[in-house]
Amino acid sequence: xxxxxxxxxxxxxxxxxxxxxxxxxxxxxxxxxxxxxxxxxxxxxxxxxxxxxxxxxxxxxxxxxxxxxxxxxxxxxxxxxxxxxxxxxxxxxxxxxxxxxxxxxxxxxxxxxxxxxxxxxxxxxxxxxxxxxxxxxxxxxxxxxxxxxxxxxxxxxxxxxxxxxxxxxxxxxxxxxxxxxxxxxxxxxxxxxxxxxxxxxxxxxxxxxxxxxxxxxxxxxxxxxxxxxxxxxxxxxxxxxxxxxxxxxxxxxxxxxx
Numbered sequence: 627x628x629x630x631x632x633x634x635x636x637x638x639x640x641x642x643x644x645x646x647x648x649x650x651x652x653x654x655x656x657x658x659x660x661x662x663x664x665x666x667x668x669x670x671x672x673x674x675x676x677x678x679x680x681x682x683x684x685x686x687x688x689x690x691x692x693x694x695x696x697x698x699x700x701x702x703x704x705x706x707x708x709x710x711x712x713x714x715x716x717x718x719x720x721x722x723x724x725x726x727x728x729x730x731x732x733x734x735x736x737x738x739x740x741x742x743x744x745x746x747x748x749x750x751x752x753x754x755x756x757x758x759x760x761x762x763x764x765x766x767x768x769x770x771x772x773x774x775x776x777x778x779x780x781x782x783x784x785x786x787x788x789x790x791x792x793x794x795x796x797x798x799x800x801x802x803x804x805x806x807x808x809x810x811x812x813x814x815x816x817x818x819x820x821x822x823x824x825x826x827x828x829x830x831x832x833x834x835x836x837x838x839x840x841x842x843x844x845x846x847x848x849x850x851x852x853x854x855x856x857x858x859x860x861x862x863x864x865x866x867x868x869x870x871x872x873x874x875x876x877x878x879x880x881x882x883x884x
Contacts, residue, residue, distance in 0.1 A: 664729075667688045717740075780831070827868065828854060
C-alpha cells in the first residue's frame with residue numbers, strides 16, 4: 627500500500643498528536659536530548675519530533691520528501707516561535723553531511739523506509755559516538771474500544787490497509803541498525819491516554835495512512851460520515867480518552883559504523 631500524506635496535510639498538522647513531553651524527558655535522562663545538540667530528524671512530516679527537540683534548545687535539520695507537510699510544519703513552528711532547517715529528501719539518501727549529527731531521529735516513520743539503506747545513511751550522518759532514536763506513538767485497539775471500532779471501519783472502506791491490530795511494539799529497525807554499526811541498543815515503552823474531542827478524533831483518522839493518505843476525497847468523505855455515525859451510536863460524548871503506546875529504540879554509533 628502506497629501512501630500520500632501530503633494529500634491530508636491540513637488534517638495531519640491539526641489533529642495528529644505529537645510525541646508526549648514525557649518521552650523527551652526520558653530521552654534527556656538517557657543522554658539523547660539536550661540543548662545545543664545538532665539533530666537530524668528524518669521523515670519529519672509536520673515536524674512533531676523535530677519541534678520536540680527544538681523546544682529544548684537543539685539545532686535541528688528536518689528532512690521529508692513531501693513539501694506539503696513541511697509547509698504545514700513551518701506554520702506550526704512560527705506559532706511556537708521555534709526555528710528548524712527543513713530540507714527535501716529521503717531517508718535512503720539524506721541531504722546532510724557526513725558525521726555532523728549528535729543525534730539522528732525518526733518518529734513514526736521507519737516502516738516507510740528501506741530499512742537497510744536508511745540505517746546506512748543514519749550511520750553516515752551521525753558522528754562517532756552519537757545517538758539514534760527511532761520513536762513510535764501508536765493508538766491501541768483494545769476489545770470493544772473506539773480504536774477497534776475505527777480500525778474495523780477503515781478496513782471496510784480500504785481493504786488494502788494493513789496497519790490494523792497493532793500492539794505498539796516495533797522491533798523492525800533493530801537488525802538494520804545493528805548491521806549499520808550501531809551498538810548499545812536499548813528500548814523503552816509505556817502507555818498514555820490521549821484526550822480527543824469527537825471532531826478531533828475524526829480529523830486524526832482522516833489524516834491516517836488508511837484514509838486521507840490513500841483514499842480519494844469522495845471516499846474520505848464517505849468514511850468520515852460512517853465514522854461519525856458509529857461514534858454517535860457507540861461512543862457518545864465529546865471527551866474521548868484514547869490509549870496509546872510510546873515505543874522507542876535508542877542506540878549509539880560505533881567508531882566503525884560507516
